[in-house]
Amino acid sequence: MRLLFGALLLAITLGSCVPAKTYNDLVAKEKNCAEELKRYKTSSLDYEAQLKTVQARADLMQKDIVKLKADTSALGNQFRSLQAKYNNSVSMGASFEEQLDKIKDSDAKHLARLRSDLEAKIIETQRKEDALMAAEKELKEKQILLADREKRVAELEEIISRQEMAVKALEMKISQALRGFENKGLKVEERNGKIYVSLEAKLLFASGSTKVEAEGRKAIIELAKAVQGDEELEIIVEGHTDSDALSSASHPKNNWELSVLRSTSVVSIMMDNSSINPKILSASGRSSYHPVDQNDKAKNRRIEVIIAPRLDALFELISK
Structure with missing residues (x-):
């Protein structure tokens, strides 16, 4: 400002002795300078x-920097903590993987044992099932056989029942x-499905004789005559003596x-005086070896006529 004032003073002083043109030029310059100064002031204010x-x-950024440093430090601490945890997790994961591998290996062996046991059980179950099927087959066969046998037993029982009834009727x-x-030395009785007609020797023969009285x-x-016409009988005439x-x-x-001659004498009389079929007759002698009373010789001297139903149908059924 002082420089400008001095310039103006010098211009005024010299105005009296300088040309007007020069003066005007200086005034114009002074005006330009003033305007330029004004611009500089305005710019200075703007820059300020x-x-x-x-x-x-910058202050805000400095505060942000401080905060960022603090945050960075905290994040660093968190990162290091997380890194430690991660490393620990990785270590634990490796340990778990090792244990898992061991478990898998153990499970594989256990599974193999289970599979082997299962296969053995399946084989055993199949064996038992086969045995059961065989047993069921055998049972069915035995049931069929049992049914057949029961049928045969029923038939046998029916035949036996009919024969028992026939024997009872014949005995009567x-x-x-x-x-x-009855009171002359003759006795009729049924034993074991047969009819025994016992005739003492005193009723039939004189002592030592074979001729029937x-x-x-x-x-x-x-x-x-009572048995004639029945072809389903077997008649055995047995002669017995005493021990003398x-x-x-x-x-x-x-x-x-x-004993033999006496039995044949009886058989001859039966055939000669009835229509009895000779095929169902037989004569035999037992001598003294089948006594009925050791103390009574008279009872031992006897003729026994044994009448039995023929068991051909029964034996045929049994043989099947």
């Missing part, structure tokens, strides 16, 4: 305002036919021969 704004922003028929000889002949004829030895030069020579 901008500087304050920049300074305020024979008893009725021989009723007049008249009373005994009547009994034998009645017996023959018989020795003779003529017939009968001994007890064996005497």
Whole structure:
């Protein structure tokens, strides 16, 4: 400002002695200078305002920097903590993987054992199932066999029942036919499904004789007539003697021969006086070896006519 004032003073002083043109030029310059100065002042003020704004922003940024440093430090601490945790997690993960591998290996072995046990059980179950099926098959076969046997048993029981009834009826028929000889040494009884007609020797024969006496002949004829016509019988005439030895030069020579000749005499009378079929008759001698009373020789001297139903149907059924 002082420089400008001095310039003006010098211009005025010299105005009196300088040309007008020069003066005007100086005035114009002075005006330009003033305007330029004004612009500089305006710019200075603008720069000063901008500087304050920049300074305020710099202060804010400084605060942000401080805060960022603090945040960065905290984040660094968090990062290091997380890094430690991560490293620990990685270590634990590796340990877990190792344990998992061991468990997998153990489980694989256990699974293999289970699979082996399961296969063994399946094989055993199949074996038992096969055995069960075989047992069921055998059971069915046995059930069929049992049913067949039950049927056969029922048939046997029916045959036996019919035969028992027939024997009872025949016993009654024979008893009725021989009723007049009951107290004369004749006895009729049923034993084991057979009818035994026992005739003491005193009713039939004289001592040592094989010829049947008249009373005994009547009994034998009645017996023959009672059973004639029944083809489903077996009639065995047995001769028995006592234990007294018989020795003779003529017939009968001994007890064996005497027992046989007496039985054949009875068979002859039965055939000659009835229509009985000779095929169902047989004669035999037992001598003295089948006594009925050791203390009574008279009872041992006897003829036994054994009448039994033929069991052909029964044996045929049993043989099947």
